Amino acid sequence: MKGFGDYLRKVREQRRSEDATFSVRQLASRVGVEPSYLSKVERGQQPPPSEKTIAALARELDQDPDVLLAMAGKGSGDLQAIIRNRPKLIADLIRQLKDMPDHAVLRLVREVRDGDW
Amino acid sequence: MKGFGDYLRKVREQRRSEDATFSVRQLASRVGVEPSYLSKVERGQQPPPSEKTIAALARELDQDPDVLLAMAGKGSGDLQAIIRNRPKLIADLIRQLKDMPDHAVLRLVREVRDGDW
């Protein structure tokens, strides 16, 4: 399982290659946590942080917060709300998606957006 | 907001009308929690219980565990996994669904199931 930590580290290293301030220490400082903690999270030694901290990470790393939250196994606020309104219906739909290839899902997203559903 | 508790109580009362063993006390006992706790949960005085307890409630009340979990704001295991695999894509799709009427979502679910997406 390529977890939250792995992804986090990958993204940070990426940024770091062009900007030295993206060290564990400095990023941690900007996000508002201890460096040792961030280090442990990146290596999966600690479970993903709180929603608040994930949001801060997303902001600093210029990532989509919802993607990060989803990878952490936490639905983002608005997403959760949408699902909660029609749990059964959306649960069914998501299960359908499981067996669809990426391009099909992408096409579906587009068609839903453009067409008059 | 019609919360988790309201729904829980509604379902239990329903069952209780045909089977007296669905009192707060007896159900709580079968589920493995204290009656006062279940009472508070039903009245929204206590937030939704743990995933484990929700699963037990679903079993005893003969409900879809995923629906109950979704209502509690916790993604069910397999659903979370599916989302985690393609966070961005599925997040986008779910946001589309927000502005769609029920029947449109239902139609979408059917078309996806039947058509060769």
Add this chain to the structure above:
DNA sequence: TCATTCGTGTACCATATACTACACACTACT
């Protein structure tokens, strides 16, 4: 070479979570 900065290990900690324990008043039966 010397001072910084780096990532990480160990130990600890405050708060939130997910309950329990028990008492109380009310109702339903017999």
Add this chain to the structure above:
DNA sequence: AGTAGTGTGTAGTATATGGTACACGAATGA
């Protein structure tokens, strides 16, 4: 009238969560 069962209020609690504090040795850069 008494016993059994009902829902609920108050108070307390074990464990999980989400971190902090600080030290250490390695790498970096002047």
